[in-house]
Amino acid sequence: MSYMELFDKDVMEEEFSSTELLHVLSDKTSFPIDTERKVFRKKEQIAIENEVHDYIYFIQSGICGVWKNEHINNFIGENDIIGFNEILGNEPSFTSVIALTDIITWRFSKEQVMSKLMYSQEGAFYLYQYMKLVNANLLQKQTLQTEETKKQLLLTLTYLGQQYGEENQHHIILPKIFTKKIISNYLGMTRQHMTYLCKDFESNGIFETDTNQFILNKDNITISY
Amino acid sequence: MSYMELFDKDVMEEEFSSTELLHVLSDKTSFPIDTERKVFRKKEQIAIENEVHDYIYFIQSGICGVWKNEHINNFIGENDIIGFNEILGNEPSFTSVIALTDIITWRFSKEQVMSKLMYSQEGAFYLYQYMKLVNANLLQKQTLQTEETKKQLLLTLTYLGQQYGEENQHHIILPKIFTKKIISNYLGMTRQHMTYLCKDFESNGIFETDTNQFILNKDNITISY
Numbered sequence: 001m002s003y004m005e006l007f008d009k010d011v012m013e014e015e016f017s018s019t020e021l022l023h024v025l026s027d028k029t030s031f032p033i034d035t036e037r038k039v040f041r042k043k044e045q046i047a048i049e050n051e052v053h054d055y056i057y058f059i060q061s062g063i064c065g066v067w068k069n070e071h072i073n074n075f076i077g078e079n080d081i082i083g084f085n086e087i088l089g090n091e092p093s094f095t096s097v098i099a100l101t102d103i104i105t106w107r108f109s110k111e112q113v114m115s116k117l118m119y120s121q122e123g124a125f126y127l128y129q130y131m132k133l134v135n136a137n138l139l140q141k142q143t144l145q146t147e148e149t150k151k152q153l154l155l156t157l158t159y160l161g162q163q164y165g166e167e168n169q170h171h172i173i174l175p176k177i178f179t180k181k182i183i184s185n186y187l188g189m190t191r192q193h194m195t196y197l198c199k200d201f202e203s204n205g206i207f208e209t210d211t212n213q214f215i216l217n218k219d220n221i222t223i224s225y
Numbered sequence: 226m227s228y229m230e231l232f233d234k235d236v237m238e239e240e241f242s243s244t245e246l247l248h249v250l251s252d253k254t255s256f257p258i259d260t261e262r263k264v265f266r267k268k269e270q271i272a273i274e275n276e277v278h279d280y281i282y283f284i285q286s287g288i289c290g291v292w293k294n295e296h297i298n299n300f301i302g303e304n305d306i307i308g309f310n311e312i313l314g315n316e317p318s319f320t321s322v323i324a325l326t327d328i329i330t331w332r333f334s335k336e337q338v339m340s341k342l343m344y345s346q347e348g349a350f351y352l353y354q355y356m357k358l359v360n361a362n363l364l365q366k367q368t369l370q371t372e373e374t375k376k377q378l379l380l381t382l383t384y385l386g387q388q389y390g391e392e393n394q395h396h397i398i399l400p401k402i403f404t405k406k407i408i409s410n411y412l413g414m415t416r417q418h419m420t421y422l423c424k425d426f427e428s429n430g431i432f433e434t435d436t437n438q439f440i441l442n443k444d445n446i447t448i449s450y
Contacts (some may be wrong), residue, residue: 012313068367068368068371069368069371071371073364085357085360088237088357094364095364121343121346123349124347124353125349125352127349127353128313128349128352128356131353131357131359131360132310132356135310135356135359135360136319138360138363139293139298139319139320139363141367142298142363142366142367143293143294143296143298145413146293146294188370188371
């Protein structure tokens with residue numbers, strides 16, 4: 001790859017995506033490394049805060065919560081990678097990762113991954129591109145936190161519904177694991193304020209009432225995003 | 226460099242620091258590229274949100290604010306790099322960077338930097354390592370935001386004082402550019418709440434009173450950090 005191609009955002013995102021990285025790492029024709037399918041059950045810990053981990057995991061299905069102290073700071077799922085932040089430097093994990101649903105992953109040894117990546121000139125670009133995506137998400141969340149809480153909640157539920165739930169002509173339906181408790185933790189809101197906002201959205205027809213999960217009425221969402 | 230060395234956090238931080246990168250880019254003995262000293266005056270814009278920029282800047286002295294919409298999300302200074310986030314992919318800048326003091330920088334063309342970095346196998350690690358530092362800062366700020374506001378303010382002022390101000394046996398003195406307005410914007414606090422917190426810290430002898438800048442009394446800071 002020439003450096004000029006590196007100036008093309010779409011080329012970068014496609015060539016160095018996590019899917020492409022999984023493809024490269026799984027390829028046994030040059031520099032073969034071990035691949036293992038690992039399944040985690042709901043509530044299992046896949047990474048533990050402040051501990052050193054030897055493996056990275058490519059999530060194939062399921063949803064995980066990323067925790068720091070007692071706070072959820074992110075949700076990750078299909079095509080996300082666990083442990084990639086600390087693949088170099090043998091650092092302890094900054095966060096814990098806990099399965100919110102059953103999870104299917106491909107597991108690789110960090111050391112073998114680094115050996116294989118260093119074998120090609122482009123290897124480090126996978127690391128870079130992944131970090132860039134992670135940072136973009138963090139900046140996005142930081143920007144979200146400057147909005148008023150109503151907008152924060154609605155934008156977050158819409159995003160999570162579209163990313164991990166179901167969407168039809170009229171509704172965005174979030175998986176049941178996204179409870180009020182989990183969402184208020186993620187947004188750093190008190191439960192009281194969350195309850196207040198939900199009642200408000202229910203009375204405006206934006207949320208369906210009497211369900212045990214978030215169901216958004218698309219027709220009634222007028223907020224711009 | 227062998228991949229095993231890449232597993233050493235200290236080696237990574239030292240070998241691929243921004244100072245080391247500036248050294249490599251300024252070295253005219255192999256693959257020479259253009260270096261230009263650029264000075265910006267207080268309040269000048271160095272990068273503009275949503276615009277594409279052709280240059281990166283290594284800050285040699287001074288302090289800048291990093292803005293997204295109307296909010297300051299970061300402060301950067303000596304040894305930080307402006308524009309590195311978007312060095313690949315020809316992307317528009319996610320944030321604006323504005324000089325809070327006079328700024329002295331070294332300027333390089335993104336295209337030339339990438340050509341030079343791609344010339345060596347290790348080039349991409351500079352990109353990765355920088356992204357990782359940015360990531361650590363973003364995660365740190367996110368974690369801070371889960372603390373109560375008193376602790377947020379005190380930790381932030383202590384950090385900014387130690388990073389950009391003066392420290393002696395008894396005091397941490399912040400540069401005057403870190404006004405209440407700037408700090409409350411950075412922390413996403415209302416001005417009223419900021420005033421309330423400052424009065425509280427003054428009455429406890431943690432802040433010096435009747436000054437037009439933040440001066441912290443180290444002896445009275447009992448908060449753990």
